Amino acid sequence: DIQMTQSPSTLSASVGVRVTITCRASQSISSWLAWYQQKPGKAPKLLIYKASSLESGVPSRFSGSGSGTEFTLTISSLQPDDFATYYCHQYNSYPWTFGQGTKVEIK
């Protein structure tokens, strides 16, 4: 199975700063990577798919990059609504797997 490792596990940041979350795959997944945002008690929301494609309706401050085994999610200017947990997810090969999550907290 492909292991997905996110870093950091927790991130404390202030409104307006640039934030980067990294996700590493244990083997190449090409560009079959998605990023989700999840708030407490809610279902995950798709932000980015195919590593860098922005889902319709998602603010442009979110961007994704990478291919192969290393990927990043960047929030260009952190907004109050962005405090949440973020998950990466590989859908290159079965079984599909998720990272362990990165919680973005208010500093």
Add this chain to the structure above:
Amino acid sequence: QITLKESGPTLVKPTQTLTLTCTFSGFSLRTRGVGVGWIRQPPGKALEWLAIIYWDDDKRYGPVLKSRFTITKDTSKNQVVLTMTNMDPIDTASYYCAHINWRNSGADYWGQGTLVTVSS
């Protein structure tokens, strides 16, 4: 507009079988490239893939013990059913179903989820 909704018992006893139903609208499971998947999330923990069923009845299961899971579809009712046998307290989790856009955006629409507690 694509919507999905999970339904089933909120409480099951250890060793019992859990049956969850995902009822969806806004798409058809007869359409090439479309699937429905199940994902769960224990309280305070990460997401975990359970199973996917595709338009052509191809089925894929997650890293959890496959022999406990069965996924089926009823295209006429727009429903996907997940059955899990021999439930254990560690299976306590929120269970989500999601629309799958195969080889494109993946799991792009999710249901609201349903919390299932396993306890005697």
